[in-house]
Amino acid sequence: MTQNPADTAPRSTDETEIVLPAELCGAARLGLQIFGFVCLAIGIAGVILPGLPGTVFLIVALWAFSRSSHRLHLWLYSHPRFGAGLRAWHRHRVIPTKAKIAAVAAMSLAAAMLIAAFPSNAWIPGTSIAVMVAVAAWIVTRPGRIADPS
Template sequence: MDKQDDPAEVTLSPTARYLLLAVGWFFLALGAIGAFLPVLPTVPFLLITAWAWSKSSKRLHRWLYSNPTYGPYLIAWHKYGVIPRRAKIMAIGMMAAGWLSFTVFFATNWWVPALIAAVELAVGWFIITRPNAPPAIR
């Protein structure tokens, strides 16, 4: 266990803790790749990383939230449920492009694209209805 982790806060078995640490590192790597490839989202992977590390390592969790590049986005999501406008546009655009590609090139019936469209519409509605920025400080 890391010396800076409070044993009272991290109460998992060693196996579960190491599994969640590995999950966090895996999704951090995907998030880093997503920072350079527009087809991979960055922030959702970082949210999974933050969740895994919040359960397994308070030190890594604090490090992620204090990161100058990604920390502000994670804090805005955690405190206010904020998804920036650019991220919303990218997410909706990529979902639409993925659905269209699947429908045109792979679908052999109508019900699978319809099911995917229904799920993506629900997810898209959730994304669109999140605030673009934290509330103004008075």
């Protein structure tokens, strides 16, 4: 299966140039598209449901679409509801302060639930909490807003 040269060309949206990798072909492309749609569905659910980290899944969906469908990638990147956060992450590696608070609060709640659910088995909550602490530390150390250019 050959690719259209226009499918591998850099795509532009807003004022930033986006260079997308070449799309995969065949089963790999289909697999990544399915994976992208699953992540997109979870990401949308995360916007609605408290405690579900929607932004992470939207970022993963954006990556999957960048390798499987440039049209879907640009649709999500330019989306009126989700695009601004994805563009902020892509351009500046910014995680908004509200999102940081929500993520750390959700992980804290999940840790408390794990401790309550497994009172006699410490390795399950211990391992999960260790991962959550590492992820929370990484999230908290990302910038919360775009730095002033001056």
